[in-house]
Amino acid sequence: MQTDRTPSENPDVCVVGSGVAGALVAYSLARRNHDVVLLEAGRRFDLAERGRQLEEALRPSRDINDIWDMGGERDQFTSSGDIYYGLNNTRVKAVGGTTLHWLGITPRFHEKDFEMNTRYGLASDWPISYEDLRPYYAEAEEELGVAGSSDNPFAPPRETGFPMPAFPPSYSDSLFADACDDLGITMHSVPQARNSETYDDRSQCVGFSICIPVCPSGAKYSADVHIRKAEEHGARVIDRAPVQRLDHDSRGERVEAAMYATPDGARHRQTADRFVLACGAVETPRLLLLSTSDTYPDGLANSSGVVGNYFMDHPIVSVTAELDQPTNQEPIGFHTRESHQFYDHDDPTPGSIKLVFDNHNPANPAEMAMRGGDSGVRGDLTDVLTGDSWGDAVLEKMRGATPNRTVRLFASPEVLPRQGNTVELDRSKTDNHGNPVPDITFSVGSHGRETMAHCREIQRDILDELGATVVSESSLENPRVASHKMGTTRMGVDPDTSVVTPELRSHDLENLFIASSSVFVTGGAMNPTLTIAALALKLADYIHSDT
Amino acid sequence: MELTRRDAIIAAFAGGGVTAFATFGQTEGLLQSRNETTELGDAEMRTLVATAEVIYPSAISGIETFVENYISALPPSQQGLVASVTDELRSHTRNVRGRDFPNLSIGERNSVLRTMGVxxxxxxxxxxxxxxxRYYVVNQLLYGVYTSPTGSRLVGIQNPVGHPGGxxxxxxxxENPQSDAD
Structure with a gap:
């Protein structure tokens, strides 16, 4: 357990946040002999705790936020947009960050994602191209350990194979295959940061079937892997040290210190030559907006006024259907087939779609038995009158829910960055340190709505061809989000419309950098984590070469 | 179906048992603060087995060995919590029935649990x-059996959620589950 949380003396780099971006920056610099200190708001979870977390996750009494100590006064937020944004379900504040509870899917963005304005006249281009990021994608796949295959004809060009073979298709994938064949839809494997064989001294997947919210075996990559590696190379990690604000020099040209709090109530001042913010697309703009001064009354690095603007996420479009035959009986916790056939498009709208063939199996014997055979909360409500079942009675109820005959499709559609989708400070509500909490405003514009509708059409076509009966569809009006937070400190060459340069350096402060999905200009329809990792590795190279 | 020692050990280990449960932080402090930690002894184990006989399906055999192996493989801190609440159940039963929980018939045990409102x-x-x-006795025992392949096979699942069966x-x-997932 860490006791010394006092600042390091004159480190080269101070990284704020220990998710995948911060961990990779810290590791990549520390292994090249840079003196790195990393400040993390949350605590360190020992690998030995994951068994307990597994049990907690399966028990019906648990709240998903409890697994990683999320929630409470520290993590308060508000949601103001058309769509309620349940922020705390989408993030983890701990050493390793949100990768501690992610699904682990790691596609690359396509070339078009960087050129939305040039190709379609939509949004803005990134100031870097796929080719700029391509070598870093390959490096990120090696670092995270990605299992994949070259069977995807729609994937962007790549130079080498994947570090590990892809996971094989599921039984329900084989059912979808015939229907997709008839419709001319190509299915292919899914790149994912999950070990299909032993890799990087971590176990292959052993099939606990509960990737979200915790992988007990460590087969799924999480950023604490690179935190440990960074520490082996001399980096220092201070946990439970939320940064309260950044202070700059008298000329407003350089960040001088990160002011952080510790559990003993003390405040500390961490100086460094360079600062890298890696706190994700919500806490990064929040920290900048909290760091006001006479020179920067609207917040640090915000001369453009767009810090906190252009917040993005992918709204999920899903359909569950029933077949007149058994489908998947065995759970696995992740999916094994997708189609990117609808990703690159000719017309501007509808936009890109990533189509997912889920390995759906709602039957979870332990959870059902502990609920007395109820399939969910609704059943629990009647327990106060009727009592739960156990013994043979609960087994009969559970057998009524088997064999599984359901299948499910889901998709993530492209949405465009909208300036009105924001992360701002809600000054009416404060966290445990008296700071205004983040307020999320999120809505889906017409491009996103049309793309969502297109997702639904494709899904219905496939299910019709399969002869399945639709039993439920996600709301197109009020969708759940995929927890892919992006935008809010976007990169660009114009200091009037962007926050960081193509090198991820603040336009305003010469020693302030951002490594996060917050720098994304557009969000495509792909899971963002591999792109976050690639950008982090690129930034580390830049800082190394710049010193 | 016969529960095996392997079922018990893997269920306990997967749920954080043995060395994996070095820290059971949040709940550990709960009963300690009330000075209620209890060592798991024969009386507690007999009560747990007697509870399992109520809440496990009749198709399952080998309950006594399974429960002993499963609970014994839990980390000491978690065992202490289970034992403490088990003792409270024993005390309650003696108060309302005048006898120890394991000495009641299965029907009487069922009645005690339901009358309590468990x-x-x-x-x-x-x-x-x-x-x-419900948390430390009933659900702990249900978690153990239904994250084991033997328990989950009762509902046609070879490798249930929570079991590391590959x-x-x-x-x-x-209809052709070739894999023997345990």
Whole structure:
């Protein structure tokens, strides 16, 4: 357990946040002999705790936020947009960050994602191209350990194979295959940061079937892997040290210190030559907006006024259907087939779609038995009158829910960055340190709505061809989000419309950098984590070469 | 179906047992603060087996050995919590029935649990006695058996959620489960 949380003396780099971006920056610099200190708001979870977390996750009494100590006064937020944004379900504040509870899917963005304005006249281009990021994608796949295959004809060009073979298709994938064949839809494997064989001294997947919210075996990559590696190379990690604000020099040209709090109530001042913010697309703009001064009354690095603007996420479009035959009986916790056939498009709208063939199996014997055979909360409500079942009675109820005959499709559609989708400070509500909490405003514009509708059409076509009966569809009006937070400190060459340069350096402060999905200009329809990792590795190279 | 020692050990280990449970931080402090930690002894184990006989399906055999192996493989801190609440259940039973819980018939044990309201409350590690019995006794035992392949096979699942049975079984045809996932 860490006791010394006092600042390091004159480190080269101070990284704020220990998710995948911060961990990779810290590791990549520390292994090249840079003196790195990393400040993390949350605590360190020992690998030995994951068994307990597994049990907690399966028990019906648990709240998903409890697994990683999320929630409470520290993590308060508000949601103001058309769509309620349940922020705390989408993030983890701990050493390793949100990768501690992610699904682990790691596609690359396509070339078009960087050129939305040039190709379609939509949004803005990134100031870097796929080719700029391509070598870093390959490096990120090696670092995270990605299992994949070259069977995807729609994937962007790549130079080498994947570090590990892809996971094989599921039984329900084989059912979808015939229907997709008839419709001319190509299915292919899914790149994912999950070990299909032993890799990087971590176990292959052993099939606990509960990737979200915790992988007990460590087969799924999480950023604490690179935190440990960074520490082996001399980096220092201070946990439970939320940064309260950044202070700059008298000329407003350089960040001088990160002011952080510790559990003993003390405040500390961490100086460094360079600062890298890696706190994700919500806490990064929040920290900048909290760091006001006479020179920067609207917040640090915000001369453009767009810090906190252009917040993005992918709204999920899903359909569950029933077949007149058994489908998947065995759970696995992740999916094994997708189609990117609808990703690159000719017309501007509808936009890109990533189509997912889920390995759906709602039957979870332990959870059902502990609920007395109820399939969910609704059943629990009647327990106060009727009592739960156990013994043979609960087994009969559970057998009524088997064999599984359901299948499910889901998709993530492209949405465009909208300036009105924001992360701002809600000054009416404060966290445990008296700071205004983040307020999320999120809505889906017409491009996103049309793309969502297109997702639904494709899904219905496939299910019709399969002869399945639709039993439920996600709301197109009020969708759940995929927890892919992006935008809010976007990169660009114009200091009037962007926050960081193509090198991820603040336009305003010469020693302030951002490594996060917050720098994304557009969000495509792909899971963002591999792109976050690639950008982090690129930034580390830049800082190394710049010193 | 016969529960095996392997079922018990893997269920306990997967749920954080043995060395994996070096820290059971949050709940550890709960009963310690009330000076209620209890060592798991024969009386507690007999009570747990007697509870399992009520809440496990009749198709399952080998309950006594399974429960002993499963509970014994839990980390000491978690065993202490289970034992403490089990003792409270024993005390309650003696008060209302005048006999120890394991000495009652299965029907009487079932009645004790239901009269307490264990079947009508949610499980809560920090709650009332019925809520804690549901959490530390009933649900602990159910977690153990239904994250084991033997328990889950009763509902046609070879490799249930929470069991590290490899990543092959999800590929199998539902009527031809070739993989023996344990």
């Amino acid at each position: 079947d009508r409350v949610g499980s809560d590690a920090y709650g009332t006695l019925p809520e804690r019995v 990543y092959e079984s999800y590929q199998n045809h539902p």
